[in-house]
Amino acid sequence: MGLRVLFMGSPAFAVPSLRALHAAGHTVLCAVCQPDAPKDRGHRLQPPPVKEAALELGIPVRQPERVKGPRGQAFLDEVKTLGADIGVVAAYGKILPQELLDAPRAGCVNLHASLLPRFRGASPIQHAILEGDAETGVCLMRMVLELDAGGVFARARTPIRDDDTAETLSERLAGLAATLCTARLDEVVSGALVAEPQAAEGMTYAPLLTRQMGRLDLTGDAAREARRIRAMTPWPGTWLPFRGEVLKVHAARAEVGGGGAPATVLAVGDGIRVACGTGSLVVTEVQAAGKRRMHAADWARGARLQPGDMLAER
Helix, strand or coil: CCCEEEEEECCHHHHHHHHHHHHCCCEEEEEECCCCEEECCCCEEECCHHHHHHHHHCCCEECCCCCCCHHHHHHHHHHHHCCCCEEEEECCCCCCCHHHHCCCCCCEEEEECCCCCCCEECCHHHHHHHCCCCEEEEEEEECCCCCCCCCEEEEEEEECCCCCCHHHHHHHHHHHHHHHHHHHHHHHHHCCCCCECCCCCCCCEECCCCHHHHECCCCCEHHHHHHHHHHCCCCCCEEEEECCEEEEEEEEEEECCCCCCCCEEEEECCCEEEECCECEEEEEEEECCCCCCEEHHHHHHHHCCCCCCECCCC
8 A cells, every 4th residue: 555645846856756656656645846936038937847747647736935934834734634654855945844844654754865974965966076976876864853964764876977967967866766765665654664873974065056166266176177067067057257258168178287377278179278276177168158059169269269368367
């Protein structure tokens, strides 16, 4: 007999888990996600991916503006009447109050996209790439008030490939999360699976991404900045200030050796080779303000960029 599940999630990462729970025969009482938000240049309201998937599956949707405090009380009261066996949370995007965590009979679990205790917080996928980790994964964990601090029921691991972006890695982790959740959820509810407390050592934090985190630092290590490009794809993207405008950098590779002050153009050939604090970065795809994406060498010719020029302004 299937479980009665309260599901909470918003982005595309959560959709495979929602679909898997439904396909496994569990009754998803409702899917709770963030309110519709304006997107793109037209600022038209667009629904979160979880909402779109839930409506397709015939699952009721709730999009509360608040989930705690006086403005969230009506939503909390409704959740208490659902009679959920368990709550499953996957990248919902808001801190949940204890009253909500306690509403389902077996409490709430979270599908967190890191190998806890490494990278608690809002952007574990991006930081795993940025820091050069060899692998990452998903944890099925007990939710507590402290952020991502609950015990871990089960883990699934995957290597981080050299060409992984945050987008490709997120897609792979979303699939792992769906499999892990459906395989172990019954054991969590029955009590057959016991959560293991997180180790005190090794805890790191992955804060919410900002646009500024996409600015390339050419005074630093070229290998790290090449990883930054992959980590910040698709959002916020990576960029440099160039001649009073923003130059987006979509692809680059790191090379050993430099030979000039950071940000100095060393060569223009199959890409733009620019000196970093350590090593050099070969930029291969860029996008100037108001222009389409193009090969960096083609852009460099139009910009009349020469060896010795500075690719980034301070």
